[in-house]
Structure formats: C-alpha cells, structure tokens
Amino acid sequence: MKTPIVFRIVTCLLYLSLTTALLGQIEMQVDHEGEFRPVVYFQGFTPVVENEKGRRKKAKHERTRFVLVNNFADGKVEVDFLGARDPRQIRNNRIEAGKNSFEMEVELTSDRNLTGCHYILLFSSNDSMATYFDSIGSLSAGKTKKIKIKMPAQVDAIGSLHIFEQGREVRTQDSVAKRSLDDEFKELVQSESAVPNTVLFKRPRHFRHVVSPSGKHIATFRDIKTNVRVVVFDAETMQILQSVDIGEFDEELNDIEWLNDELVLYIFEEDLHSLNIQSGEIRKLYNSVHYITHVSPDGIHAVAYDRSGTYYNRDDDFITIDCIEGKRVSTETGNAFDSNRLDSEGKLRMKREYDTAGFTFKYREVGSKRWRKLDDLNNDPNIRFNYSPRDAVDQPVYVNGFAGDPNSIIVSSNLGRGTYGLYKYDLQLAKISEVLLEDDRFDIGGDGPEFRLLRNSRHNVIGVGYWKDDYTVKWFDEAFDTTQRAIEDALPKLRHMPIAWDDNANSIIFRSFSEKNPSTYYLFNRATKSIRNIYDVNPEVLEYELAVTKPIWIEAADGNNVQCYLTLPPNWDGEPLPLITHIHGGPTTRDLNRYDPINQFFATRNFAVLQVNYRGSTGFGRDYKLDGIIGNLDTTPIDDIAYAVRHLVDTNVALAEKIAIIGGSWGGYSVYLSMQRYPDLYACGVASAAPSDLKNLLKNDKAVRNRFAFHFWDEILRKQVEDPEYIFRASPISRVDDLQKPVLILQGEQDWRVNKNQADRMADAMKKAGKEHTLILYPEDGHGHNAFGWNHSLNETEAFIRTNLGL
Numbered sequence: 001m002k003t004p005i006v007f008r009i010v011t012c013l014l015y016l017s018l019t020t021a022l023l024g025q026i027e028m029q030v031d032h033e034g035e036f037r038p039v040v041y042f043q044g045f046t047p048v049v050e051n052e053k054g055r056r057k058k059a060k061h062e063r064t065r066f067v068l069v070n071n072f073a074d075g076k077v078e079v080d081f082l083g084a085r086d087p088r089q090i091r092n093n094r095i096e097a098g099k100n101s102f103e104m105e106v107e108l109t110s111d112r113n114l115t116g117c118h119y120i121l122l123f124s125s126n127d128s129m130a131t132y133f134d135s136i137g138s139l140s141a142g143k144t145k146k147i148k149i150k151m152p153a154q155v156d157a158i159g160s161l162h163i164f165e166q167g168r169e170v171r172t173q174d175s176v177a178k179r180s181l182d183d184e185f186k187e188l189v190q191s192e193s194a195v196p197n198t199v200l201f202k203r204p205r206h207f208r209h210v211v212s213p214s215g216k217h218i219a220t221f222r223d224i225k226t227n228v229r230v231v232v233f234d235a236e237t238m239q240i241l242q243s244v245d246i247g248e249f250d251e252e253l254n255d256i257e258w259l260n261d262e263l264v265l266y267i268f269e270e271d272l273h274s275l276n277i278q279s280g281e282i283r284k285l286y287n288s289v290h291y292i293t294h295v296s297p298d299g300i301h302a303v304a305y306d307r308s309g310t311y312y313n314r315d316d317d318f319i320t321i322d323c324i325e326g327k328r329v330s331t332e333t334g335n336a337f338d339s340n341r342l343d344s345e346g347k348l349r350m351k352r353e354y355d356t357a358g359f360t361f362k363y364r365e366v367g368s369k370r371w372r373k374l375d376d377l378n379n380d381p382n383i384r385f386n387y388s389p390r391d392a393v394d395q396p397v398y399v400n401g402f403a404g405d406p407n408s409i410i411v412s413s414n415l416g417r418g419t420y421g422l423y424k425y426d427l428q429l430a431k432i433s434e435v436l437l438e439d440d441r442f443d444i445g446g447d448g449p450e451f452r453l454l455r456n457s458r459h460n461v462i463g464v465g466y467w468k469d470d471y472t473v474k475w476f477d478e479a480f481d482t483t484q485r486a487i488e489d490a491l492p493k494l495r496h497m498p499i500a501w502d503d504n505a506n507s508i509i510f511r512s513f514s515e516k517n518p519s520t521y522y523l524f525n526r527a528t529k530s531i532r533n534i535y536d537v538n539p540e541v542l543e544y545e546l547a548v549t550k551p552i553w554i555e556a557a558d559g560n561n562v563q564c565y566l567t568l569p570p571n572w573d574g575e576p577l578p579l580i581t582h583i584h585g586g587p588t589t590r591d592l593n594r595y596d597p598i599n600q601f602f603a604t605r606n607f608a609v610l611q612v613n614y615r616g617s618t619g620f621g622r623d624y625k626l627d628g629i630i631g632n633l634d635t636t637p638i639d640d641i642a643y644a645v646r647h648l649v650d651t652n653v654a655l656a657e658k659i660a661i662i663g664g665s666w667g668g669y670s671v672y673l674s675m676q677r678y679p680d681l682y683a684c685g686v687a688s689a690a691p692s693d694l695k696n697l698l699k700n701d702k703a704v705r706n707r708f709a710f711h712f713w714d715e716i717l718r719k720q721v722e723d724p725e726y727i728f729r730a731s732p733i734s735r736v737d738d739l740q741k742p743v744l745i746l747q748g749e750q751d752w753r754v755n756k757n758q759a760d761r762m763a764d765a766m767k768k769a770g771k772e773h774t775l776i777l778y779p780e781d782g783h784g785h786n787a788f789g790w791n792h793s794l795n796e797t798e799a800f801i802r803t804n805l806g807l
Contacts, residue, residue, distance in 0.1 A: 202541070253268060259323050380432055418623060480508070564611060616628025685744070686800065
C-alpha cells in the first residue's frame with residue numbers, strides 16, 4: 001500500500017518569464033503589498049522582501065517572478081555536478097516513468113562570501129518543463145560546499161543550475177553572459193513530440209479591445225516586457241497612434257472604454273484615467289473604482305462601479321463622473337451585490353438583495369427614489385423573480401439588464417418551458433412583451449455558460465451569444481449578421497465571439513477560438529471585407545499540432561441522451577487508445593468545446609480524452625439539470641459517465657483495460673463515486689480538491705460564512721431529500737470499502753471551498769481500509785493551482801496513470 005506523501009516544493013511563476021522571453025540576467029521579485037520587490041532571502045519556503053525603510057517582511061511565493069536586470073550580482077560560483085552527472089550528459093539517461101523521486105549532488109565554490117543564497121534548477125518531466133528551487137544559505141570565499149538536490153518528482157532531463165544571492169543571479173560557468181531561458185527550455189525537450197507544459201499552460205492575459213464610436217480607432221492594453229501600455233491604433237491601416245506606458249505589470253487592469261472619439265477611459269490599479277489620443281495626455285479622474293459600467297451617448301459622463309462589504313450584502317457605489325471636467329457628479333449606493341442594474345441612461349433602477357430566505361428583486365421607476373418588489377407588481381403567470389437557495393438549481397428568471405427602452409428589461413426564463421428563452425419584459429405592463437429567442441434543446445441565458453447580450457451604443461439588444469454544442473451567435477441586425485457569416489465562412493475552424501464594434505458594423509473585433517487555439521483577436525472591416533489578426537493570446541501553442549475535439553451524444557442507462565466531447569490525438573490511426581475520462585466540477589456547470597490545456601496535455605501524449613456533460617450540467621434545459629441533482633448526485637451523473645466510457649469501448653475508440661478517470665472539485669467527487677460504483681471499469685483515478693464528506697462540507701461552508709453555498713447544498717442534500725441517510729450515503733468516505741483501484745488525491749492547503757480536511761479524511765479512511773492511494777498537498781494553492789501547481793500536478797498525474805495503466 002502506498003502511504004500519503006506531503007509535497008512541499010516552492011517555485012516561481014515560470015510562465016511570466018517565458019511569456020516575456022526574459023534573458024538570463026534575472027532577478028527574483030515578489031509582488032508584495034501592491035508592488036514588486038527583490039527577494040532578499042528565503043525563510044524556509046517563504047521569500048522575504050525588504051521595504052523602502054529597510055524592514056524585511058514575508059511574502060507569498062506564488063507572486064514571484066523572473067525580471068530582467070542590468071547586471072549580475074558580484075562574484076562567481078563554480079558548479080560541479082558529482083558522479084559525472086553533467087546536465088548535458090544526463091539528458092540521455094531517461095528515468096523510468098512513475099518513479100517519483102530524483103537525487104543529485106553538486107559542489108559549489110564561490111570566489112567571495114555570499115549570504116542569503118538559493119538555487120533554481122531547470123528540468124523536464126514527462127516531456128514538460130518545470131523549475132525547482134531551494135535555499136543554500138551562505139557560501140564562504142574559496143570553500144567548497146556540497147549540496148544535495150532531492151526532488152519528489154519524476155525527472156527526465158535536467159538543464160543548468162542558477163545560483164542567486166539575495167534574489168539576484170551570480171555568474172557561473174553556465175551564466176557568464178546573457179542567455180535566453182526560452183532557448184534552454186526548448187533545448188531540453190527538442191527531441192520530444194508532446195507539447196510542453198510551459199506552452200500549454202501559459203496564462204497570458206486576454207486584454208479588452210474596444211472600438212471608438214466612429215469605428216476608426218481601436219484601444220487596448222499590451223504587456224511590453226515588464227510594463228503595461230495603453231495602445232491606440234487606426235482600424236483601417238493598423239498604424240499605432242498612441243502607445244503610452246502606464247506602469248509595471250499588474251493584475252488590476254480592470255477596464256478600458258471609449259468616452260468619445262478623442263478620449264479613452266481605462267482603470268489601472270483601481271484608479272480611473274483618461275487618455276487623449278491626439279495629445280497623449282493622461283489624466284487621473286477618480287480613485288478606487290473597479291469597472292466602467294456605463295458611458296453616456298453625450299461622450300462626457302461615465303458611471304464607474306465600486307464595491308465594499310461582504311459578498312452578498314455589500315454597498316455597491318455607482319459613481320457618475322464628468323470626464324471632461326474631471327469631477328464626480330453623483331454617487332448612488334445599491335446595497336446589493338453583482339446584479340445591480342443601470343438603465344440606458346446610466347441610472348440605478350434595479351437591484352437584487354439577499355437574506356436567509358433567498359434573493360429579492362426590486363426596481364424603481366424613472367425619477368423615483370422608491371424601491372418596489374417586482375413580484376408584488378408582476379402580472380405574468382410565467383414569470384417569478386424572487387428565488388430561494390433551493391430555486392438556484394432551477395432559478396425561474398434571470399434579469400439580464402435593461403433594454404434600450406428604460407421601461408423594459410431583458411430576462412431569461414424557463415417557466416412554462418423546458419429551456420431558458422430570452423424575452424423582453426415591460427415594467428409598466430408588468431409582463432413579457434416580446435419573445436426575442438428560444439431554443440428547444442439548449443438554454444439561452446439563465447445559468448448557461450458565456451451567455452452575452454450584444455448591444456449598440458443606445459443599449460438596444462441587437463444580438464446574443466450562447467453555447468449549443470459549439471458557440472453560437474444570433475444577430476437581430478442584418479448588417480452584423482452578414483459580417484458574422486462572412487468571418488465564419490472565411491475561418492470555419494474557429495468559433496467567433498464578437499467583443500467590440502461600432503454602431504454601423506463597419507469595424508467588428510472578434511475573439512476567435514477553438515480547441516486548438518486559446519484565442520486570436522481579429523478585426524473585420526465591412527467596407528473592405530478584410531480580416532486582420534491583431535493579437536494572438538498564445539502564439540507559441542499555435543506552432544504545435546494539437547488535438548481535435550468533437551461533440552458527441554450517447555444514450556444513457558435510462559434511454560436519455562447525454563452530451564459529451566471527445567478529444568483524439570493528432571493523426572490518430574483508428575486503433576483503440578488508453579482513455580482519460582476528464583470530469584468537470586460544479587456540478588451545475590458544463591464542459592465547452594474550446595481550448596483545454598489538460599485535454600491537449602493528454603491527447604498529445606497519445607491518450608483519448610472524454611468529457612461528459614452528465615445530467616446535472618447546465619445549458620441543456622430544466623429536466624437535464626434536475627435529473628442529476630435532487631436525490632441523484634451519487635447515481636445518475638455517475639451512470640452517465642460510465643455509459644459514455646462504455647460507448648467508446650464498444651466503438652473501438654478506447655481500450656477497456658486502460659481507462660483512467662480524473663476531475664477537480666465536484667469532478668473529483670465524481671472520481672471517487674465512479675470508482676466505487678464501477679470498480680471494474682476504471683484502472684485508477686485522480687481526485688483534485690474533491691469533496692469526500694458532504695456533512696463536513698456543509699459544516700465548513702457554514703463556518704466560513706459561505707451562506708449561499710450552505711443554504712443551496714442544505715436544500716439539495718437534506719431538505720429536498722426524504723431519506724435522512726442520503727447525505728451519508730452520497731459521501732464517498734462512506735464507501736471506501738468499494739474502492740478497488742489506486743487513487744491519487746491532490747489538495748491545496750489554502751482551499752476554503754473544499755477544505756483540506758476533505759482530502760485528509762479520505763486519505764485516512766483509505767489508509768485504515770488498506771486501499772492503495774497517494775496524497776499530495778500543495779501548501780500555497782487554493783481551489784485550483786498556481787502555475788507551479790498545474791505543472792507538477794499534471795506531471796504527477798501522468799506518471800501515476802501510466803504506471804497504473806501499464807504504459
């Protein structure tokens with residue numbers, strides 16, 4: 001029996017260095033209290049930084065990055081790999097997959113005294129790149145110090161060793177001049193056919209691109225090395241008109257919008273600024289705001305959104321700003337959370353409040369200060385606005401915002417039908433006045449994923465984007481619809497999401513994506529019928545041949561149809577493959593046919609990957625969702641997954657004896673239950689951030705004051721189920737004896753959604769029952785991984801699966 005191991009490796013956010021192609025003269029810095037500071041030394045696994053007053057403080061390592069500096073730290077260190085383990089020789093000495101440890105000894109000799117030292121080792125694992133670093137302490141001039149590098153991970157090949165003193169690199173025989181870290185990583189995997197982790201899991205940002213009212217100009221953000229710039233260019237010639245440096249790289253690039261054809265508004269570090277595209281002048285207009293929620297047609301006023309308080313009961317301030325004069329005109333407090341709604345004039349007219357009974361929708365008439373409950377006024381039998389936590393599984397109405405008419409709102413509702421349709425609701429008549437769009441098989445709006453209303457500058461709804469099997473756009477305006485069909489005909493292998501346009505549809509920017517492409521931004525010019533590539537989110541991944549994903553529908557145990565996605569390796573020859581069953585969380589979410597680095601990771605390593613939108617998933621109508629939720633969490637979704645797997649075995653896509661199942665969050669819960677309910681179907685499973693004890697999960701939600709989650713699950717697991725033992729029976733921890741195959745458990749120690757004790761309890765129960773398992777804890781990760789966590793967890797997952805599938 002394998003015993004649980006605790007994995008405590010610290011690393012830097014490698015993808016930042018790769019994204020900006022930094023050179024080898026590098027410095028370790030940590031984002032601490034809103035700015036980046038050099039690392040002084042490491043206290044255990046925690047980097048320590050020094051502020052401007054010389055005081056030293058601990059900082060979280062996940063915000064650590066490489067940055068380019070002008071020179072190395074003073075000194076030079078000779079590096080000798082003992083036992084002829086030179087990195088350029090060891091590359092050909094492959095280590096058996098599944099052996100989760102690596103050791104080597106190194107001798108270091110410095111020409112001067114160095115303090116606060118650590119090292120970074122570059123290595124490849126399962127054809128993917130990673131870094132490992134640890135503290136060295138002090139080096140004395142002329143004295144040799146032996147260090148032992150021991151990594152609890154599979155290592156295929158190692159690169160060079162980088163030595164740092166107080167956060168800055170010291171020269172070695174391998175780092176006497178500038179070098180490209182990108183080149184070194186590419187060299188390590190030059191003989192491998194699979195796509196490296198560092199390519200698949202790059203996380204460059206999606207920047208908003210906005211078109212000026214006239215359609216002549218485009219504004220956006222761009223990362224330039226370690227800084228961020230606002231860039232404005234001509235929509236016809238693509239000539240850059242302004243490129244203004246606004247500060248260091250930061251996550252707080254909240255918004256960008258045109259006020260008029262001359263002024264661009266943007267929010268950087270939560271402050272609202274304007275940029276004059278003619279003069280290049282930047283003005284700070286207002287402090288501490290989060291989003292630009294409305295720009296007036298007069299090209300003068302903007303409404304910005306600020307938030308404070310607790311998640312469900314906070315004061316949301318809407319601040320109207322005269323952007324020409326640079327002063328606040330008014331402030332209104334919404335006293336609700338993210339469903340505050342402004343009308344077409346930028347006036348706060350609707351809100352949603354929450355208490356233990358659930359959510360209450362209120363609105364006020366134009367010019368009035370009196371809030372009224374919508375349900376008290378409603379005359380439509382097919383509409384009910386308020387809902388309880390239980391209703392969140394089948395929320396009757398979603399308010400999508402005001403129409404261009406200030407007395408009408410746009411709603412999605414499934415009352416009176418099986419799927420959510422899109423409607424206009426007249427506030428004066430208090431009933432639905434117009435059917436905008438309906439689909440008998442797929443939800444339009446509601447809790448369907450990536451639903452978007454498409455509007456013009458007068459806030460009239462002129463189209464809608466939503467998911468069917470693939471992403472779908474329906475325009476109500478002929479000019480826009482013609483442009484949509486044109487780009488779809490020109491680039492048929494991509495799905496095209498319109499994100500910005502002028503009112504005449506002369507210039508439209510599309511974010512185009514597929515299972516092979518995270519996103520490319522295209523500009524379509526209707527007058528010239530030209531399509532221009534203006535931004536690739538991850539250009540490096542486009543250089544590789546990736547896998548194709550296609551939607552399939554299979555028949556489940558009870559005869560109903562279930563939607564799935566199947567990803568197959570590039571150039572698949574038709575022979576049956578080992579199968580990765582990749583299960584989504586939620587459970588009330590769904591998988592989509594778009595770029596998924598986990599799918600591509602396994603498919604480019606010669607696995608088939610199956611995703612199952614089991615019943616309980618959203619986007620396919622009321623019955624599809626409810627069939628897998630109320631009283632059926634441990635049966636119907638698990639059966640749907642198993643029948644989809646068997647379909648692939650029966651159709652000679654998958655090898656019956658080589659099937660693994662993986663998932664995170666509720667997907668991890670499904671891993672446990674699937675292996676317990678179908679012990680002969682799966683050879684092994686990997687459960688990440690997975691609930692195992694549902695009663696304890698409820699207790700945790702209540703303790704951390706995640707009130708809505710507590711009430712929601714309390715309804716689903718107890719109040720709506722007559723069997724008082726259901727919550728115990730539906731908990732994987734109650735069925736440990738049914739586990740027959742090995743399980744890998746991955747858990748972030750900072751996870752407040754699925755607390756660490758869920759993993760600990762399951763591992764302890766499996767250990768007591770003598771069940772084969774491995775537990776890996778990530779000290780700095782939450783309900784999901786940082787860059788290093790993704791890299792390590794996927795490498796460990798692949799090694800675990802290959803070992804247990806006999807590959």
